[in-house]
Amino acid sequence: MSAEKSRNLSIQQRGLMSFETVMWVFTRLSALAMYAFIIFGLIGALVMGARNNMNFAEVMRWGFMPNVTHVESTDIPDTAPWSTPFWKLVASGLLIIAVGHGVHGLVVIADDYIVTAKGRQIVRIFSGVMILSMIVLGLYLIWTS
8 A cells, every 4th residue: 555645634734824825815805806996996987977978898998997098088078086196096906906816826827737846936936026027017107197
């Protein structure tokens, strides 16, 4: 008989707050947070007058990334309420959560296919660089537009 390791580990052996558990929770909560940000953006657009001055596609574009450049080409007479720091903070929060969620998903998929520890380490370092560069570039675009 071979001494095969059991696939079922108790919580004491697994650890209640291991890195994998924390990232699993992050993935679920970040998905819910993205839905909340999008619904908040859609409701905010409708409250600020998008019902009468924007078509459905323009409202959805605003909901997925609340940036003033998404309403400049519409029939909105005054874009000042759309370009406040509040909406830039909402867009920044959505960007940070979406980038973290998406890149973590790519790391999980890569871990399924990369078998060496060195390869996984390289992917994780590359992913960290990718997260930082996308967040910095995105925040720059949000706050300078």
